[in-house]
Amino acid sequence: MKATLGQKIRELRIRKGLTQSDLSAGLVTPSMISQIESDKANPSHNLLAAIAEKLDTPIEYFLTDTETQMEKVSVYKIxxxxxxxxxxxxxxxxxxxxxxxxxxxxxxxxxxxxxAVCYLNTGKLNDATDRFESVLDSAVARNDNGIQLLVLNKLGELSYMEKNYPIAIHYWKKAYEMIKKGQLAELYLQANIIKNLGTVYYKLGEYNEALTFYQESNSLLTGSNHFKQIGDIYLELSFTYREMGEFEKAAEYSQSALSIFQSLNNMKMTIDVKAKYGIVKGETGNIDEAISILTQCMRDYADIGCETEVGQLHSDLARILIQDNRVEQAAEHCASALKFFPEENLDRAHVYRMSGQIASAGNQAEDAAEFLRQAVTIYQDVQAFGELVKAYSILGDIYKAKGDFKEAMECLEKMNEAMEENLRERKIVI
Structure with a gap:
């Protein structure tokens, strides 16, 4: 196994008979050297160069493995x-x-x-289950209770998806017992685990058990800003009371759910107006004010469970920032927007198109072309011919800049075809 950067520095320092104080003199504190040697801190390039000089060693000796490790960090982030x-x-x-x-x-x-999450989202349920169970074993060995709760909840969801309700109960009950023993977790995760127990018992027709867990989950969320989740629980409570023949309570909880959802709609309308004002501010050149307004609107939308609207505002901000030539910020908002839009979604295609423009401006032709191709695929699938014309125009320019004139000509031809389809769609005779 290759030595880490910290291990290399420590070994050389000891070999040369230096203390951490000797090595740190004139550079940093001895405690910083200690952190670097234990790989708890990474030195800047200038500091590493100074350390290498003190240790009478070429800096390349340290950089080789460090660059490999930084590459792995980069791959993980990607x-x-x-x-x-x-x-x-x-x-x-x-x-x-x-x-x-x-x-x-x-x-x-x-x-x-x-x-494991990737396997779950690609439908490889057996692989996901095996991987989650392996993670659970590691978490137990490390006494990492936070990871244990996350994994137990996921394993319960997997079992529920496969209609293996007794196993789902096993996992969720285990998580529930950890919570009751005082294991802290994020409020929504706790409430979600308890609500999931209510859901599986309702599915099995054990309505008294379902009722107990729904009420406990609701009690946890009372006073929080998880309004949509509270409304969902009220709805589940109404279903449960209906099955138990307690129609008055069923009606009561249905009305409570309705009131919350109506309130959310009213709150959404208020945020909608504020968001439109922020967009207008951005389009008229008041960029910083627009960022402030729209960022607050994103938080407000998130509070009431309107995730698509959060994504849309990230997309709007990216468009405004591109117009102001703030491409790095625009790229960040594009990446954030994609988290909220499903595949084959028109808004997703718009974000891909903007991402292509940003990559093109940064001379990243291959990335730019890939983003535009993804946008084109969606526009074609949903027959958004007007948007398809714009996408092919940008993609053609990218190929032209690369010197790939064959692809550029094909884009021009496809752009013309899309333009004709757009005119037919608008009932304009060609």
């Missing part, structure tokens, strides 16, 4: 970004490679958990 954009198949390839070639700078349990 895999996470692919997961955020729901490109799970591509993420799987990277995560499998990281698992087979581990790095001390990338948590092996995080890699395994993310790989």
């Amino acid at each position: 895999a996470k970004a692919l997961m955020a954009t729901r490109e799970f198949d591509k993420a799987i390839e990277m995560l499998v490679d990281l698992e087979e070639n581990p790095s001390p700078h990338v948590s092996s349990i995080d890699v395994a958990y993310d790989l």
Whole structure:
């Protein structure tokens, strides 16, 4: 196994008879050297160069393995970004490679958990189950209760999807027992685990058990801003009371659910107006004010469970920032927007098109072309011919800039075809 950067520095320091204080003199504190040697901190390039000089060693000796490790960190971040954009198949390839070639700078349990999530989202349920169980074993060995709760909940969901209700109960009950013993977890996760128990008991016709868990989940969320989840629980409570023949209570909880959902609609309308104002501010050049308004609107939408609207505002902000030539910020908002839009979604295609424009502006022709091809595929599938014309125009320019005139001409031909279809669709005679 290759030595880490910290191990290399420590070995050389000891070999040369230096203390941490000797090595740190004139550079940093001895405690910083201690952190670097234990791989808890990474030195800047200038500091590493100074350390190498003190140790009378070429800096390349330290950089070789460090660059390899940084490459693995980079690969992991790319895999996470692919997961955020729901490109799970591509993420799987990277995560499998990281698992087979581990790095001390990338948590092996995080890699395994993310790989299980990818398998789950690509329909490979057996692989997902095996991987989650492996992660659970590691979490138990490390006494990592937080990961245990996450994995137990996922295993319960997997079993429920496969209609294996007794096993789903086993996993969720185990998580529930951990919570009752005082294991802290994020509020929504706790409430979700307890609500899931209510759901599976309702499915089995054990309505008294279902009722108990629904009420407990509701009690946990009372006073929180998880309004949509509370409304969902009220709806589940109404179903349960109806099955138990308690129609008055069923009606009461149905009315409570209705009131929450109506309230959410009213709140949404208020945020909609504020968001439109923010967009107008951005389009008239008040970029910083627009960012402030729209960022707050995103938080407000998230509070009431309107995730699609959060994605839409990320997309709107990206468009405004592109117009102001703030391409790095625009790219960040594009990446965020993709987390909220499903595959084959028109909004997703718009984001791909903007991402292509950003990559093209940064002279990343291959990435730009790939983004535009993804946009084109969606526009074709949903027959958005007007948008398809714009996408082919940008893609053609990218190929032309690359000197790939054959592809550029094909884009021009397809753009003309899309333009004709757009005119037919609008009932304009050609």
